[in-house]
Structure formats: C-alpha cells, structure tokens
Amino acid sequence: MNGESQPFYSESPQFTSFKDALARRILAEPGVHGQADAQAEADALDDFAAYLAQEAWPSLPNALCEATYETRDAVPDVDDLPLENIPTAFADTLMSCGLVQDQESATTFLRKALREYVADACAPPPVWSKTRTNECEICEREVPLTYHHLIPREVHDKVRKKKWHPESMLNSVAWLCRPCHSAVHHVASNEVLAKEYYTVDLLLAREDIQKWRKYAAKQRFGVRRG
Numbered sequence: 001m002n003g004e005s006q007p008f009y010s011e012s013p014q015f016t017s018f019k020d021a022l023a024r025r026i027l028a029e030p031g032v033h034g035q036a037d038a039q040a041e042a043d044a045l046d047d048f049a050a051y052l053a054q055e056a057w058p059s060l061p062n063a064l065c066e067a068t069y070e071t072r073d074a075v076p077d078v079d080d081l082p083l084e085n086i087p088t089a090f091a092d093t094l095m096s097c098g099l100v101q102d103q104e105s106a107t108t109f110l111r112k113a114l115r116e117y118v119a120d121a122c123a124p125p126p127v128w129s130k131t132r133t134n135e136c137e138i139c140e141r142e143v144p145l146t147y148h149h150l151i152p153r154e155v156h157d158k159v160r161k162k163k164w165h166p167e168s169m170l171n172s173v174a175w176l177c178r179p180c181h182s183a184v185h186h187v188a189s190n191e192v193l194a195k196e197y198y199t200v201d202l203l204l205a206r207e208d209i210q211k212w213r214k215y216a217a218k219q220r221f222g223v224r225r226g
Contacts, residue, residue: 021116139216152190
C-alpha cells in the first residue's frame, strides 16, 4: 500500500476525518493489536485505514464528502444511504483480515464509521477563547500570551465579500507571545494574512517565521538586554 501516488482528495480534511473514523472502528475490533513495535503498529494502521478510505471514498455522495458545519443541513442521513455501490475490495479486505464475517457486516462497519465521520466533519467550530494554550504556538515558550486573530478583524468585511473563508472561521485565533505576535504582523499585511496565512501551520511554513521561531525560542522572558 506504500509508495503509490495518493489521489487528490487524500489531503482534504473530510477524507482525513473519514480515514480517522475507520481507524477508530478498526481499533474497536478484537484481535487487531498484533505488533510489538508500537510505531510499526501505528504505521500499519495508518496504511490500512488509508487503503480502506481510498476504496470507499469515491463511491460516496458528494454532499457527504464535502460535509462541513456550514453544509450540515445538506448532508444525507447515513442510515438512509444505499451502500451497495461500495467496491467489493472494501468488504473483501475486511473479511480477509477477520474484522467482519460477511458483506452485510462490512456494510454495518462502514455505516458506523460514516456516522462518526459526519459527527466530526459537521461539528460546530470551537469557542476560540477556550483554545488557549500554555505555550506560544510559534516559539513554544511558556510566557504571557496574547491572541492573534488569524483572519484579522480589519479585513473581515472583505473576507465575507470575497468568500475566502466560512463565517465560522472569522474569529479563529492563535495564542502568541507579544514578540511572536508582532513578528507575524511584520511579515505580511492583514489582507495577505487573511488570505494566505490563516492557520498556525501556514504561518510556520514561511521561512522567515521559521527563522524567527528559532531565534525567539532561545530568548529568556523578562531579561533586559543592553
């Protein structure tokens, strides 16, 4: 299963949520744990769940594959879904691994995973004020933190007009120390931050932020210099 090119949808958050739901269902079955090496077992589970997900995903309705909190009303009821068109390889693989007994139980396995997937994909966004961390999300120091609006408030109207992000994303924040907060606003305008760097991971992908991160991580808080 390794070494093959991955389909374009494999990086979508919905596909990832589906794969994770399958992995949880696999772990819930008896007799799954068989390798002494924990990392090897984790890698095998990742490969297996990814294979099953890739087999089933293309056969699922678009409204299900594009499920989000904003589109939750359009997501079909999993219990009403006809799953007869799921590739036989999905059920055959589960049966050969001893996870299910027959086609019917394979369909039940998939339906349970889909219920978990929909619950995750359509979950409401977090209350951002409750996402506070103890460490700066850039330099990882335990210092006093500020909250950085990942989509700066000054450009919210433009974001809505251009439909760059769903409404639920507008108040997303990152918890940053003051020096890192200032560094973020130094590297890009509010509009560019909103359009291109609206998550911590996207910010950390910038070379200049990585260089700043390494510098800031070495600085002792509260030490006056000069």
